[in-house]
Amino acid sequence: FPVLLKPSAGGGGKGMRVVRSKEELPDAIAGARREATNSFGDDTLLVERYVGNSRHIEVQVLGDAHGNVIHLGERECSLQRRHQKVIEEAPSPLLDTASRASMGRAAVDAAKAVGYTGAGTVEFIVDADRPRDFFFLEMNTRLQVEHPVTECVTGLDLVEQQIRVAAGERLPIDQSDVTLDGHAIEARLYAEDPSRGFLPQAGTVLGLVEPSGPGIRVDSSLAVGGVVGTDYDPMLAKIIAWAPTRETARARLVGALGHTAVLGVTTNAAFLRSLLNDPDVVAGRLDTGLIERRGEVLTL
Structure with missing residues (x-):
C-alpha cells in the first residue's frame, strides 16, 4: 500500500480508487466494481502500485505488418483533472536522453511482443523524483487525441502512416531516422x-x-x-x-x-x-x- 484499483475494461478515470491500507480495500473493491459494471459492463479490476508524485508520460509507437516497430518519442500528459488529460506536450521536459531512450525501447518491446501494427501509445507512470523509475500503465491501440504534438515535432502525418500500414506498406523510416524538432x-x-x-x-x-x-x-x-x-x-x-x-x-x-x-x-x-x-x-x-x-x- 498504497495501491490503485483500476477497471480493466475502462478508461477516463472512471472506477479508479486509491487504497492506502488493507482496511480500506474491501469497500474500495466493491465501489470500483459497481462503477466499472455500470460504466463498462465488466467488473474486472487491475491492482497496481500507486505512485504519489507521479507524471504521466506516454510513447508513440508505429508498427507495420512486416515486423518493423519504431517509437516517435514521448508525450508529457501530466496535467490532468480527474484523470482526464488537459494539456499535453512533446517532448517531456522531465526526460533526459538516456531516460527517453530507455522508455522508448520498453514501448517498442511491448509492441513487438504482441505483433502490433499501426499507430499505438504505450503509457507509463513516472516517479517525478526519480525519472528513471517508470511503470507500465496501459497501451492504447489507436491514435490518441494528443497525437498532433508528436506530428509537430517529428514532421510525420500519423493518419497517413496508419493508412499506409493498413495497405500493407513497410514503414518509410527506421528508428535512426526519427528526430525531434522543437x-x-x-x-x-x-x-x-x-x-x-x-x-x-x-x-x-x-x-x-x-x-x-x-x-x-x-x-x-x-x-x-x-x-x-x-x-x-x-x-x-x-x-x-x-x-x-x-x-x-x-x-x-x-x-x-x-x-x-x-x-x-x-x-x-x-x-x-x-x-x-x-x-x-x-x-x-x-x-x-x-x-x-x-x-x-x-x-x-
Whole structure:
C-alpha cells in the first residue's frame, strides 16, 4: 500500500480508487466494481502500485505488418483533472536522453511482443523524483487525441502512416531516422464552466473565432450554427502551438487561447491560459495532482 484499483475494461478515470491500507480495500473493491459494471459492463479490476508524485508520460509507437516497430518519442500528459488529460506536450521536459531512450525501447518491446501494427501509445507512470523509475500503465491501440504534438515535432502525418500500414506498406523510416524538432504543446478546449465545478455546457455556436499564426494548429469541427450537447465528451477543439523552444511554444499557446472565442457556449479557454501561466507549469515542474492542488486559483 498504497495501491490503485483500476477497471480493466475502462478508461477516463472512471472506477479508479486509491487504497492506502488493507482496511480500506474491501469497500474500495466493491465501489470500483459497481462503477466499472455500470460504466463498462465488466467488473474486472487491475491492482497496481500507486505512485504519489507521479507524471504521466506516454510513447508513440508505429508498427507495420512486416515486423518493423519504431517509437516517435514521448508525450508529457501530466496535467490532468480527474484523470482526464488537459494539456499535453512533446517532448517531456522531465526526460533526459538516456531516460527517453530507455522508455522508448520498453514501448517498442511491448509492441513487438504482441505483433502490433499501426499507430499505438504505450503509457507509463513516472516517479517525478526519480525519472528513471517508470511503470507500465496501459497501451492504447489507436491514435490518441494528443497525437498532433508528436506530428509537430517529428514532421510525420500519423493518419497517413496508419493508412499506409493498413495497405500493407513497410514503414518509410527506421528508428535512426526519427528526430525531434522543437517543442509542441496542445490544449483541449472543452465546453465546460470551470467556475461551476467544470460543469458541462450546451448551446448553439452563435459566433466563432479560432486562432491562427506561425506555429499554431487548430483541430476542430466547430462551425457557426452548430449545436453542442451534453450527451458526449465535451471537447470542442484542440489548439496546438509549435516553436523551437518550450517557452516560446507555451507563450504562443497562451496567445492563441486569448484569440479563441465560442459565442453561445461557455468554454475553459481562460482556465487553460491560467494553467499555462502557472509558475510550476512554466518551469516544467509537472505532476498529475497539480491541477487539483491549485483548486479555485486557476478558475478565478
